[in-house]
Amino acid sequence: MSVPCLAISNLSATLANGVRVLRSVSLAVEPGVVTALVGESGAGKSMIGKAVLGVLPPSVRIVEGNIALEGIDLGELKPKARRVLVGERAALIPQDPLTALNPSRRIGPQMTDRLVHILGWAGDKADRRVRQLLDEVQIRDPDRVMQSYPHELSGGMRQRVLIAAAFAAEPRLIVADEPTTALDVTVQKQILRLIAELQKEHGTAILFVTHDLGVVAKISQNVSVLYAGKVVEQADTPSLFENPQHAYTRALMAATPRYTDPLASLKPVDETVLAGLASEIAAADRDWVAP
Amino acid sequence: MAEPRAVTRRGDARLWLAGGWLLLALLAAIFAPLIAPQDPLAQDLMFERLPPFWMQGSEPGFWLGTDSLGRDLLSRLIYGGRVAFIVAFAAASAACLVGSALGLIAGYFGGWPDRIVSRIVDVWMAFPPVLFAILLVAVFGTGLTSVIIAIAIIDWTRFCRVIRAEAMSQARMDYVENARIAGFGRIGIMLREVLPNVAPAIVALLSLEMGIAVIVEAILSFVNLSISTDDPTWGGIIAEGRLSIHQAWWILVFPLITLFLTVLSFSQFGEGLKNRFDPVMR
Numbered sequence A: 001m002s003v004p005c006l007a008i009s010n011l012s013a014t015l016a017n018g019v020r021v022l023r024s025v026s027l028a029v030e031p032g033v034v035t036a037l038v039g040e041s042g043a044g045k046s047m048i049g050k051a052v053l054g055v056l057p058p059s060v061r062i063v064e065g066n067i068a069l070e071g072i073d074l075g076e077l078k079p080k081a082r083r084v085l086v087g088e089r090a091a092l093i094p095q096d097p098l099t100a101l102n103p104s105r106r107i108g109p110q111m112t113d114r115l116v117h118i119l120g121w122a123g124d125k126a127d128r129r130v131r132q133l134l135d136e137v138q139i140r141d142p143d144r145v146m147q148s149y150p151h152e153l154s155g156g157m158r159q160r161v162l163i164a165a166a167f168a169a170e171p172r173l174i175v176a177d178e179p180t181t182a183l184d185v186t187v188q189k190q191i192l193r194l195i196a197e198l199q200k201e202h203g204t205a206i207l208f209v210t211h212d213l214g215v216v217a218k219i220s221q222n223v224s225v226l227y228a229g230k231v232v233e234q235a236d237t238p239s240l241f242e243n244p245q246h247a248y249t250r251a252l253m254a255a256t257p258r259y260t261d262p263l264a265s266l267k268p269v270d271e272t273v274l275a276g277l278a279s280e281i282a283a284a285d286r287d288w289v290a291p
Numbered sequence B: 001m002a003e004p005r006a007v008t009r010r011g012d013a014r015l016w017l018a019g020g021w022l023l024l025a026l027l028a029a030i031f032a033p034l035i036a037p038q039d040p041l042a043q044d045l046m047f048e049r050l051p052p053f054w055m056q057g058s059e060p061g062f063w064l065g066t067d068s069l070g071r072d073l074l075s076r077l078i079y080g081g082r083v084a085f086i087v088a089f090a091a092a093s094a095a096c097l098v099g100s101a102l103g104l105i106a107g108y109f110g111g112w113p114d115r116i117v118s119r120i121v122d123v124w125m126a127f128p129p130v131l132f133a134i135l136l137v138a139v140f141g142t143g144l145t146s147v148i149i150a151i152a153i154i155d156w157t158r159f160c161r162v163i164r165a166e167a168m169s170q171a172r173m174d175y176v177e178n179a180r181i182a183g184f185g186r187i188g189i190m191l192r193e194v195l196p197n198v199a200p201a202i203v204a205l206l207s208l209e210m211g212i213a214v215i216v217e218a219i220l221s222f223v224n225l226s227i228s229t230d231d232p233t234w235g236g237i238i239a240e241g242r243l244s245i246h247q248a249w250w251i252l253v254f255p256l257i258t259l260f261l262t263v264l265s266f267s268q269f270g271e272g273l274k275n276r277f278d279p280v281m282r
């Protein structure tokens, strides 16, 4: 078995008040594979992504477990070495393309920054690379876009720019944190297809955060289902849909919108399922001894 | 579509009017020896309190009249601009440099740097500014340099407070987080990502501060605490004009108008530039 691109093992994180937001999370992303992380709002999906990328809010503390990027334990590294390693090997496709670009700077320099300053490329090589990537995300006039300020582009364009920027440095791992939720429905589909295409072409591993099982089915090979910071089910995508093991997964599936029966999609997760989850979480917390 | 354009045009008119006045006043001050119709120090008791040119009893060559010692008012205003602009540029730049740097660091880094800077600002703000200035000048002695230092020492907090708040809100933005993920260090991010976003505010404040420095200098001159009393200053002329307001209102009114226009222009120019600088407003 090869070294996984990303291996999170037994990761727990707490808030300042001692509440656990991640409960002994373990998950692996194999090289070149898309692994989905699915769960409701507040489950801790973004928290996991931030922990990997080293941008947890100051109030959140990792209390146990480790994160390894291509076999390198990030916890062992000095802050600067860790930052540079993550900068070289990982990237983020963020949720909100409005705030993820600096409003005061032109697109071009924002995209080449990492290539030039972290990867040490020459300026013209970085320019060419970015232009090529903008081409790949089907932006018709790369030169004009590179000269533009973010507010001069539409939301969909900005998300394309961010996708291009994420792939430009040829990272091994991309964390995509709900990359389509801020976009309108027609654009969502295009962006999703685009990410899938680029992923195949570049062979990048993706940790794909979403709350939408429909998206999971389309894009991922593996899934982890998260509830209240705890992984309740892990499987490859086809078996998850064919044979969901956990009652919560089944409840989520029942709640996923279907065109044939739109009203059914409004059904909330069943009370007994929630009660079961609550006792499961309580049991996990009881067994857990803060290190 | 029409709305932003209207805003831009209004902004442009403001920028041009304010900039025009400032440029005129600045050029006049720089080239004062060439432009001033009279020697600003030449007293002539035959010509005391001459009225401005459109009034009965005015003399050719004394456009705005003369003061109570017979010195040409226009020439004195032109020469007074020299002190005003030197103080404006030097004091405002110094205050801007110190205040913006500390504000940027406090706002972006937060934590203990922020606590230290904020505490100092709080203590500083407890002093009433004009009294503070008079106190400082009394300590340093009068003179151009000490006026400049006094204004900078008092007013850096204005920059610090505003820039700290701006930097703080920028520091929470996603693009700052993205730069961290890309591998950049904090100081690099502060300069590359945060500074361009607070630059418009710095520019606007800098211009505003120049206007404030002009006023403070005038106040100090007015209470005779600025530079030596021989060199004309706007505040000094106002102080003299106040004494003969009933016989010769122009000695008070013209320097007041000059002062007012200059201070107003500085603040308007700053606002206009800020909008120019801001890519979203452009």
Ligand SMILES: Nc1ncnc2c1ncn2[C@@H]1O[C@H](COP(=O)(O)OP(=O)(O)OP(=O)(O)O)[C@@H](O)[C@H]1O
Pocket: A015, A021, A039, A040, A041, A042, A043, A044, A045, A046, A047, A048, A057, A059, A060, A211
């Ligand atoms: N800055 C923060 N400080 C303290 N707690 C936080 C912070 N951000 C998030 N949390 C808490 O951590 C938990 C997990 O949040 P997270 O953002 O990871 O959820 P999520 O699964 O990404 O949800 P969403 O789908 O809404 O993005 C939530 O309970 C949230 O209240």
Ligand SMILES: [Mg+2]
Pocket: A045, A046, A047, A177, A178
């Ligand atoms: Mg989230």
